[in-house]
Amino acid sequence: MKIYEKAPAKINLSLDILRKRDDGYHEVEMIMTMVDLSDRLEMSELSRDTIIITSQAGYIPLDEKNLAFQAARLIKEKYDVKKGVYIHLDKKIPVSAGLAGGSSDAAAALRGLNRLWKLNIPVSDLKKMAEELGSDVPFCIEGGTALATGRGEILEKLSSPPQCWVILAKPPINVSTADVYSRVDVRNIKKHPSTEVLKDAIENKDFQEICQSLGNVLEDVTMPMYPQVKQLKDVMHRLGAEGVLMSGSGPTVFGLVSKQSKVNKIYNGLRGFCNHVYVVRILT
């Protein structure tokens, strides 16, 4: 039997850091939503007790460092599955981009293997397993739009933002999440985003208020390291995007656009600036 599972990218509409914890993680408050730029996982059962990962993307690890491999190993151990699996990752989400591609692949592997091996694991238990794989993986299990707290694993479901176009642009640099967090000076965060205001704006489907309330404290770490990210934000604003923000630890910048008539102009303008530009929608 062969099954397919989609693994969509996420963007952070807000990202705030409250404090650094004793375990080294940061206590965050962030609103995340999924967009329709997705990897696709093809999974088939192997009678031999082994995990094999392949991908057309030449730039990700295919061994136990791959998050989909780790997901398969975890579910096999926890549920004592003696069968093997072959997972092909059709990568579309750029890597180390702040779009949680690896985390979403891990979540898709958990969902898919639950189906493939007919394990009937409830979503709450999938999310518990997801926590062991990474802070963003629990959100990627159910997706949608959510307020994430703790280190990212405590989730409150929100309604979807109003439909709009999301333009993603990734400059040709890869950013390490661990490196960015390690440089945060928690006592000197200049401006915390107004998470509550953003949350209300989403509930009220108030597009203009959403655009005004976007905020990400990691911009002040990543942008001085990579000035291209700030330049990209400025270009997006100039081209007419109504709300512009860096996603996660970066370097991807997204722009929210309400009018289709603006989308082509922004897309074409950005293509002159960087190779990786995508026009996507928020997944409801």
Ligand SMILES: C[C@@](CO)(OP(=O)(O)O)[C@H](O)COP(=O)(O)OP(=O)(O)OC[C@H]1O[C@@H](n2ccc(N)nc2=O)[C@H](O)[C@@H]1O
């Ligand atoms: C910044 C965010 C925002 O959504 O996304 P990305 O930019 O990676 O997409 C997330 O917080 C990233 O989550 P994720 O990529 O799953 O992080 P993990 O693998 O759990 O952690 C990688 C490293 O980041 C740091 N880390 C992560 C999460 C957190 N709340 N505090 C931290 O300090 C830790 O140093 C950890 O070792």
Ligand SMILES: Nc1ncnc2c1ncn2[C@@H]1O[C@H](COP(=O)(O)OP(=O)(O)O)[C@@H](O)[C@H]1O
């Ligand atoms: N399935 C996967 N897809 C992408 N990257 C992966 C995967 N498994 C492990 N990685 C590794 O995880 C790291 C972060 O990848 P990614 O999830 O794309 O970053 P981000 O969360 O910043 O978007 C990279 O160093 C990459 O090599």
